[in-house]
Amino acid sequence: MNITGIVRSKLFIIALLITLIAVIPGEVLASSQDPDQEGNFVVIGQLLDEQDQPVEEAVVTAVTQDGEQIVAETESLEDGTWRLLLIEVPSGEMQITIEHPRFNPQIVSLKVEELNDLDNIGLYRVGEIILNRDINAGFWAATLIFLGVLLLIAFEKLHSTTAALAGMSVVFIISYVGGVFDPGFFIFSFERGLSYINWEVIFLVMGMMIIVAIIEGTGIFQWMAFQAYRLSRGRNWLLILILIAITAVASALLDNFTTMLLMVPISLQIGLAVGINPLALIIPEILASNVGGISTLVGTPTNIIIGAHAKISFTDFLVNQTPGVIVALIALSAYILFHYRKEFFKESSAISPALYERLEENARLDDPQSLWKSGVVFILVIFGFILGESVHLSPAVPAIIGATALLIWLQPDVHKMIIAVDWTTLVFFMALFVVVGAIQEVGLLGLIATGMASVIGDNLPLGVFMVVFGVGTISVVVANIPLAAAMLPIVDFLTVLIPGADSKVLFYALSMGTAMGGNGTLIGGEANLVTAGITNQTSTPITFKEFLKVGLPVTYITLTIGFLWLLIKF
Amino acid sequence: MNTKILCLTRGGEGSYPNQDGAIAIAKERGQDIMFLYISNIEFLDHTAAPKVIDIETELDELGEFMLIMAQERASNAGVTAKTLVRRGFFREVLSDVIEENNFETVILGSSSGDTGIIDEDLLHEVTCEVHQKYEIEFIILFEGNILKTYQVETGAELEQEEGKDD
Numbered sequence: 193m194n195i196t197g198i199v200r201s202k203l204f205i206i207a208l209l210i211t212l213i214a215v216i217p218g219e220v221l222a223s224s225q226d227p228d229q230e231g232n233f234v235v236i237g238q239l240l241d242e243q244d245q246p247v248e249e250a251v252v253t254a255v256t257q258d259g260e261q262i263v264a265e266t267e268s269l270e271d272g273t274w275r276l277l278l279i280e281v282p283s284g285e286m287q288i289t290i291e292h293p294r295f296n297p298q299i300v301s302l303k304v305e306e307l308n309d310l311d312n313i314g315l316y317r318v319g320e321i322i323l324n325r326d327i328n329a330g331f332w333a334a335t336l337i338f339l340g341v342l343l344l345i346a347f348e349k350l351h352s353t354t355a356a357l358a359g360m361s362v363v364f365i366i367s368y369v370g371g372v373f374d375p376g377f378f379i380f381s382f383e384r385g386l387s388y389i390n391w392e393v394i395f396l397v398m399g400m401m402i403i404v405a406i407i408e409g410t411g412i413f414q415w416m417a418f419q420a421y422r423l424s425r426g427r428n429w430l431l432i433l434i435l436i437a438i439t440a441v442a443s444a445l446l447d448n449f450t451t452m453l454l455m456v457p458i459s460l461q462i463g464l465a466v467g468i469n470p471l472a473l474i475i476p477e478i479l480a481s482n483v484g485g486i487s488t489l490v491g492t493p494t495n496i497i498i499g500a501h502a503k504i505s506f507t508d509f510l511v512n513q514t515p516g517v518i519v520a521l522i523a524l525s526a527y528i529l530f531h532y533r534k535e536f537f538k539e540s541s542a543i544s545p546a547l548y549e550r551l552e553e554n555a556r557l558d559d560p561q562s563l564w565k566s567g568v569v570f571i572l573v574i575f576g577f578i579l580g581e582s583v584h585l586s587p588a589v590p591a592i593i594g595a596t597a598l599l600i601w602l603q604p605d606v607h608k609m610i611i612a613v614d615w616t617t618l619v620f621f622m623a624l625f626v627v628v629g630a631i632q633e634v635g636l637l638g639l640i641a642t643g644m645a646s647v648i649g650d651n652l653p654l655g656v657f658m659v660v661f662g663v664g665t666i667s668v669v670v671a672n673i674p675l676a677a678a679m680l681p682i683v684d685f686l687t688v689l690i691p692g693a694d695s696k697v698l699f700y701a702l703s704m705g706t707a708m709g710g711n712g713t714l715i716g717g718e719a720n721l722v723t724a725g726i727t728n729q730t731s732t733p734i735t736f737k738e739f740l741k742v743g744l745p746v747t748y749i750t751l752t753i754g755f756l757w758l759l760i761k762f
Numbered sequence: 763m764n765t766k767i768l769c770l771t772r773g774g775e776g777s778y779p780n781q782d783g784a785i786a787i788a789k790e791r792g793q794d795i796m797f798l799y800i801s802n803i804e805f806l807d808h809t810a811a812p813k814v815i816d817i818e819t820e821l822d823e824l825g826e827f828m829l830i831m832a833q834e835r836a837s838n839a840g841v842t843a844k845t846l847v848r849r850g851f852f853r854e855v856l857s858d859v860i861e862e863n864n865f866e867t868v869i870l871g872s873s874s875g876d877t878g879i880i881d882e883d884l885l886h887e888v889t890c891e892v893h894q895k896y897e898i899e900f901i902i903l904f905e906g907n908i909l910k911t912y913q914v915e916t917g918a919e920l921e922q923e924e925g926k927d928d
Contacts, residue, residue: 351807383852453817457824464774464831550830554823563797725805730828731776731871 197601224287229518233278235302237318239268243638243685247274247323249384250292254278257285275540281311287420288318291379293371294330294634295323303358305438325635328376333366333632338678341627345671346715353616354670356623360385362631380633388629389622392500392588397621399591400490401613403570404446406598410563411556413442413454418555421462426540429529432476435459436525439477439515440484445570448485448492448707452719456726461551467541470732472532474723475739479524481710481719486754487514489577489587493718494676494706495709497621499587502699512700516757520708520750527749531742565601569594617663621673628677637678641685652692659683659701660755667709668716668747676706677685697762704754712747714739726727763796765844766866770852770857773799776834779906780871781832785839787869788902794842796863799825800855801847822847853888860896868892872904892922 235254239247252274254263262288276288286307288300300318302310310316311745325331337359342354361380370377416438424431435455444452455477463470485491489499489506501510527574531537545553557563576590599695632638648655659679687693710717712737714724720743724734769784771777780799784897787794801821829845836843848855860868885902893900893912900912 453820457820460774460824461827464827470774544834546830546834547827550827710819722806725803726817726821726824728805729772729801729824731772731774 198211206596231313231715233281233316234319235276235278235288235310235316237274237288237300238272238320239292239324240320241295241635242322242325243640243641244675245638245681245685246270247292247295248272248564249381250274250290250295250323252276253289253291255287255289255292256286258283259287262570268352279475281307290321290323291307292323293375294326294328296326298323313574319552325638327635328465329370329374330366330377330379331634331636333370333377334363334379334634334748335636337362337366338631338636338674340625341624342670342674346669351616353620353623354626356620356674359627360623363555363627379630383706384633385626385629388632389625390497390500392586393497393625394618394621395588396490396496396500396586398618399588399593399595400447401617402567402721403573403591404450405596405613406562406602406604407446407566407570408450409559409748410456410566411558411562413438414458414555415557417455417458417462418551421466421551426466428466428472428540429536430537431462431466432473432528432532432536433525435473436476436480436521436528439480440487441523444480444491447490448481448717449718451481451485452723453726455481456723458555460727460730460732461554465543465547465551468530468535468538470730471727472736473740474537475734476524476532477527478717478720478723478739479528479743480521481522482707482710482717483517483520483750485704487517490591492703492707493673495703497673497676498680498699499702502696504696504699506574508579508696509703512761515702516704516754516761519757520753523749523753524746527746528742532713538609540619561700563601566598569601572597586626622673624677628674632676632681637681638685642681644682645689648686648690650689650691652690652697652762654684655690655693655761656697656701656758657755659686660700660705660751660758663702663705664709664751665712667706668744670710671715672710672717673705674751676702679706692762697758700762701755701758704751704758708747708750711743711750713743716747717744764789765796765863767791767793767795767869768798768858768863768865768867769795769869770798770800770856771828771871773831773887775824777828777832777871778835780903781835782839782855783903783906783908784869785836785841785843786906787867788836788841788843793816794844794845796844797829797836798846798848798855798859799829800852801825801849802851803849804851822849822915825853831899833878851890852884856892858894860892865898867899867901869901869903872902872909 239250246268248268250268251265253265254276255261255762256263263282264278266274266276270273285304286302288302290298290300297320300321302316303752306316329713341355341359344350344358346351347357350358363385364382366377367379367381393545401448417435420431420434420438423434438708439451439455444455456474459685460470460472461476463473482492486495487510489495489504495509518677573590573594576594577587579589580587644658663675679702683698687696690698695755710720714734720739727733767782767784767788771781784795801818802818805822806817823928825847826845833845844860848859856868870896874887888904889900889912894912901908902910
């Protein structure tokens with residue numbers, strides 16, 4: 193096994209350990225939340241923050257009026273509810289104190305008359321209690337950690353996974369070590385941190401990784417690119433239009449990152465073969481892959497995160513996004529034909545027989561047998577996505593079943609199986625969810641949401657505009673996966689607040705903003721970076737400036753179309 | 763083995779002048795030339811999205827294609843060229859290939875210009891290191907012209923004016 197294989201195996205073990213750790217404390221926690229308490233009288237209530245989100249793990253204590261005797265104590269649950277069980281009703285007034293490291297303490301007094309009700313009925317409802325955030329040391333620590341992770345990723349100082357893991361580790365160090373000296377430093381417990389991991393995303397990504405790895409091995413997309421070259425017969429404008437269409441469709445069905453890994457090497461060869469600047473083919477492909485991926489749940493990593501969080505199905509994405517995406521792709525193609533008109537409308541150079549033979553060889557269908565088998569399973573998985581919606585089946589389930597079916601049918605060896613699953617990415621997602629959970633926990637995202645809500649008011653078009661263009665502009669320079677993850681709680685809040693937003697239009701706006709914004713610069717998206725990496729292997733690398741000249745106008749053209757489409761659709 | 767000249771190339775339009783320069787040197791000396799393409803997937807370490815593609819094989823195929831183009835240029839100039847695709851880091855691969863073969867001259871492209879990606883200092887460092895270790899001639903080309911040579915006999919580093927062919 194080579195070094196890469198060893199590293200992947202180790203990461204596989206780490207991922208398994210994290211999975212086990214995530215599951216076991218969940219069970220322990222579940223049992224601890226349901227203690228075998230006894231009491232004749234019950235006082236219940238619910239804790240919410242300023243954004244009406246439930247507050248978990250707050251300590252709720254009932255004390256006598258003089259504060260000397262604790263009558264009962266409990267912790268709020270995941271939905272913010274709490275239940276105090278009293279053996280007897282104290283004489284005189286009773287005070288309920290609520291304490292949480294990230295909120296200002298609050299005291300609720302129950303008067304004698306209210307206690308009489310409790311005494312008579314055995315139950316008293318306090319109702320909803322809104323807690324006010326305390327901007328303390330933990331708030332600043334979590335904010336700085338998140339920004340640090342973003343900067344480490346943006347400036348490539350650390351591998352993305354290492355950066356996210358480092359961020360997660362610092363969150364826990366500050367919580368458990370800093371929290372000892374100052375409770376304000378406590379961000380969240382380990383169990384609470386893990387509760388922020390969206391396992392649906394992890395398993396959907398894992399299932400799709402296996403399916404995609406098997407499909408890509410068949411060489412279907414390279415073959416299609418070669419057919420585009422043959423069909424175009426020297427008409428380079430037609431070649432790029434076909435390549436844009438192939439890239440967009442492939443991105444929607446696989447994902448944009450994988451599509452670019454498949455398309456760039458063969459497109460470089462085609463570009464050189466026909467004697468045009470290969471970047472005139474490759475840069476439009478990047479742009480098309482980022483836009484095309486918006487059409488489906490599995491088209492971009494950000495769509496997977498958004499879809500899993502907001503329960504947006506495969507069909508929902510397809511129906512609500514695709515028409516806008518098609519119009520955006522048409523506009524993109526028109527701009528590309530104009531920008532690269534000198535390349536596309538010049539005469540192609542003739543290719544030598546040896547080069548043609550090599551090109552054909554590199555674009556051959558490697559494994560037709562696997563192609564039809566994986567094609568059948570892939571179609572069934574898509575049907576599984578669609579049919580599963582009616583029974584609220586997570587898309588992760590058809591993906592995992594499809595991946596398993598392919599593994600049984602095609603029987604690749606275990607080593608290939610481990611290589612097929614990119615564990616570093618799965619660990620990245622897990623660690624990122626925890627880091628984003630930290631800024632959500634301390635209230636940073638709530639503050640941003642409140643600020644946005646005060647500007648937007650109940651103006652839904654303005655809300656859509658702000659999310660599409662705001663997120664789109666930030667995505668130009670910030671990695672879109674962490675940005676999408678961080679924006680979800682904010683969009684949650686805005687969706688509740690703005691009338692008409694319950695159609696989930698703001699989540700679609702987030703999907704468009706993150707993906708289309710990624711086209712702005714070379715560092716805007718993962719697909720851009722990997723393409724740049726591949727072109728650096730040749731003497732025609734994509735420079736930041738070259739990409740910017742094409743990418744930035746396309747970004748704002750497509751964002752405008754996406755925004756207008758959402759206005760029409762919703 | 764008759765091939766005495768090794769030329770590292772990434773292929774593509776930006777490499778054509780240096781490929782032609784290397785071919786001219788081989789022709790002048792009446793020797794065959796071997797074009798070497800090195801792929802490196804370290805860039806994937808800086809991305810977070812799923813990497814499920816066997817990208818190394820894809821890059822190998824890309825490299826082979828690039829080298830066939832270089833081979834055709836050599837053939838058109840009447841020079842016999844062989845090709846070799848390797849994976850890894852520039853420094854290690856260069857040493858390995860030199861060790862496995864009996865090259866007398868190594869030709870590299872300068873990292874100057876729009877398309878250079880290897881840091882100038884690293885190029886100089888590796889060149890000096892390998893030159894001294896294996897005692898072979900190194901020629902650095904820029905846009906097809908000899909920019910610098912590292913001679914075997916004297917061990918001296920000879921800088922030449924850009925654009926002045928030797």
